[in-house]
Amino acid sequence: TIFVEHGDKSxxxxxxxxxxxxxxxxxxxxxxxxxxxxxxxxxxxGLGNKCDLDEIDxxxxxxxxxxxxxxxxxxxxxxxxxxxxxxxxxxxKEKPVVVLKAxxxxxxxxxxxxxxxxxxxxxxxxxxxxxxxxxxRVYDDEEFCDATKALSMLSGAPGNRVAVLTAAxxxxxxxxxxxxxxxxxxxxVMAKLSKDTQNRIKEATFPFTACENPVDITAxxxxxxxxxxxxxxxxxxxxxxIICITFFAPPGITENLIDIVADKIKQSDKPVIVFTKYxxxxxxxxxxxxxxxxxxxxxxxxxxxxxRFLVERTTIKKRFEQEV
Amino acid sequence: TIFVEHGDKSxxxxxxxxxxxxxxxxxxxxxxxxxxxxxxxxxxxGLGNKCDLDEIDxxxxxxxxxxxxxxxxxxxxxxxxxxxxxxxxxxxKEKPVVVLKAxxxxxxxxxxxxxxxxxxxxxxxxxxxxxxxxxxRVYDDEEFCDATKALSMLSGAPGNRVAVLTAAxxxxxxxxxxxxxxxxxxxxVMAKLSKDTQNRIKEATFPFTACENPVDITAxxxxxxxxxxxxxxxxxxxxxxIICITFFAPPGITENLIDIVADKIKQSDKPVIVFTKYxxxxxxxxxxxxxxxxxxxxxxxxxxxxxRFLVERTTIKKRFEQEV
Numbered sequence: 001t002i003f004v005e006h007g008d009k010s011x012x013x014x015x016x017x018x019x020x021x022x023x024x025x026x027x028x029x030x031x032x033x034x035x036x037x038x039x040x041x042x043x044x045x046g047l048g049n050k051c052d053l054d055e056i057d058x059x060x061x062x063x064x065x066x067x068x069x070x071x072x073x074x075x076x077x078x079x080x081x082x083x084x085x086x087x088x089x090x091x092x093k094e095k096p097v098v099v100l101k102a103x104x105x106x107x108x109x110x111x112x113x114x115x116x117x118x119x120x121x122x123x124x125x126x127x128x129x130x131x132x133x134x135x136x137r138v139y140d141d142e143e144f145c146d147a148t149k150a151l152s153m154l155s156g157a158p159g160n161r162v163a164v165l166t167a168a169x170x171x172x173x174x175x176x177x178x179x180x181x182x183x184x185x186x187x188x189v190m191a192k193l194s195k196d197t198q199n200r201i202k203e204a205t206f207p208f209t210a211c212e213n214p215v216d217i218t219a220x221x222x223x224x225x226x227x228x229x230x231x232x233x234x235x236x237x238x239x240x241x242i243i244c245i246t247f248f249a250p251p252g253i254t255e256n257l258i259d260i261v262a263d264k265i266k267q268s269d270k271p272v273i274v275f276t277k278y279x280x281x282x283x284x285x286x287x288x289x290x291x292x293x294x295x296x297x298x299x300x301x302x303x304x305x306x307x308r309f310l311v312e313r314t315t316i317k318k319r320f321e322q323e324v
Numbered sequence: 325t326i327f328v329e330h331g332d333k334s335x336x337x338x339x340x341x342x343x344x345x346x347x348x349x350x351x352x353x354x355x356x357x358x359x360x361x362x363x364x365x366x367x368x369x370g371l372g373n374k375c376d377l378d379e380i381d382x383x384x385x386x387x388x389x390x391x392x393x394x395x396x397x398x399x400x401x402x403x404x405x406x407x408x409x410x411x412x413x414x415x416x417k418e419k420p421v422v423v424l425k426a427x428x429x430x431x432x433x434x435x436x437x438x439x440x441x442x443x444x445x446x447x448x449x450x451x452x453x454x455x456x457x458x459x460x461r462v463y464d465d466e467e468f469c470d471a472t473k474a475l476s477m478l479s480g481a482p483g484n485r486v487a488v489l490t491a492a493x494x495x496x497x498x499x500x501x502x503x504x505x506x507x508x509x510x511x512x513v514m515a516k517l518s519k520d521t522q523n524r525i526k527e528a529t530f531p532f533t534a535c536e537n538p539v540d541i542t543a544x545x546x547x548x549x550x551x552x553x554x555x556x557x558x559x560x561x562x563x564x565x566i567i568c569i570t571f572f573a574p575p576g577i578t579e580n581l582i583d584i585v586a587d588k589i590k591q592s593d594k595p596v597i598v599f600t601k602y603x604x605x606x607x608x609x610x611x612x613x614x615x616x617x618x619x620x621x622x623x624x625x626x627x628x629x630x631x632r633f634l635v636e637r638t639t640i641k642k643r644f645e646q647e648v
Binding site: 026029076139178280282 | 346359497571
């Protein structure tokens, strides 16, 4: 068992995600993600062959650890299934618990050297059990990092109505497609903006701005227009989540937009997720956004998926509350 | 209409993909993709508002252009639907044609300022029409770049049986999960390796190598072991596609592996797709692989998806052949 408490400031700052992984390489990639684009890692534990400590020991530890606010597991076999699930359920009442359980299909299961066979049977059983115990399941290392990053930086979503703000029309349309796409994790809908919101945005921007959701303020927009439009969306009672498509290419948009968005996030209870991209500068923008406290992703699909993790988390928390 | 014939060697070399886009930003991101990780762009055309030339003009041009071997379109509306489809079908007999048609859902469709309404109705109709005319559809800019890159660098797949070679066990299992996952584009199956192949790999590597598919030669493997295992998989008659999980982290693996894999690809009719990742060095590895002629992606899901594009392309080509 490797146990690395994160001390390298060049990799991460004030990270709150504990990664407990049965495959060293998956953990190393989470570290790599951190150094590329910012991630928020608190600790990284490689379980190895679990000869001394196993996932449950670390689950107990990080569930208690005040510096951890999100737990992520990469597991190939869960030996003491019932004990893990019960402890994870307890932890999940306070902090999101994410599990990447590999070996979904028949061939994949045989590829995993499962020792005890507990929970190693049908993958549907595993999915059902994880869901029942309030654990969020992911399917690869990218999704693992994306989910724990979002859940560590943003605390759920009040609802599932998403507003999209963009300066690039095509990406607004693609984003809408992803939001309205059927997905078993958590359904999202496009928010219906109030007339007041639409008027505010039009006044703050251009007569030709498309003020229905997705809001397209066009590549002629500047920082102030972006900022005021974002305010209007955050203050619209019909909006639960905002996805900002933040491109730094338009001439009116500057790096100051990072701090503008970061300030709004601090003042708002609604989650704001950023999608940004700009060739070779993408990773650096995402890292700068991360250091300012903004959760950002380099693809439309990943940004929308992050919104689904938040809605899923809120659903889990609500279920726990109803049980009390 | 912008028309950029690609001349910047620092961005790309010998690119063969023509990108014809109705949204400038999508095209710019394809350029960014090229400069990040290598892509293979021949030309990039921004259609603007199509006041002089439209997608059909460029379809005719690049279908004839000898330096182009793959056409990619980002379109929000297709005004002359029948003409576009007929011309695209003709082009597709020779070269893969990929279309990113945004505006899938009701809200997204209203977000697109569709002028003529032709083909702008039901998204299922568009999907059906594209499929019927031998055009491959994608859903965001990442998939657009991934598909055109694979289809430009690799010419289809003889079948859908995939072998996975890995030095990181967990990623082999995840890759198997993605391969066996249901997908409407093209079903893939895990290849069943012959006893002879399994013995060859075991002899070339370790007694403890997992020689069933996915083949896990472990992090103790070196370049020679990787190379010989890859030979065995390529020569197995039961294998149509190979996905190599190529990590440069293990001590026995060097940068020479890039040329080793590139040489095999040149000598083989079977497509080889690489998944590689290593924190901040990922993009550079993918770019170096690209310059050596190897199609590589930074996530398991994207590598497996690339295999599906190839199988889909082969299905389209077979259908055209049967029609003659």
